[in-house]
Amino acid sequence: MSSATDEFGPFCGALGCTEDADVVINHPEHGRRTVCENHAEGHEVVADV
Ligand SMILES: [Zn+2]
Numbered sequence: 001m002s003s004a005t006d007e008f009g010p011f012c013g014a015l016g017c018t019e020d021a022d023v024v025i026n027h028p029e030h031g032r033r034t035v036c037e038n039h040a041e042g043h044e045v046v047a048d049v
Contacts, residue, residue: 010049012036021049 010021012035019036025043027033034049 010034012039014039023048 011017012019012021013030013033014035017036017039019038021034022037023040023045024032024034024047025040026046027043032046035043
């Protein structure tokens with residue numbers, strides 16, 4: 001969760017997804033990707049956004 005009031009966070013890196021990013025995952029093919037919590041499912045979460 002961001003404490004900033006008025007900031008555009010990074011967006012989910014999944015193709016076609018426009019959700020705000022929540023976490024960084026370690027993707028087996030793409031390495032570290034910043035994604036929303038839905039797309040983080042099934043992947044190793046390495047950091048919060
Ligand atoms: Zn997503």
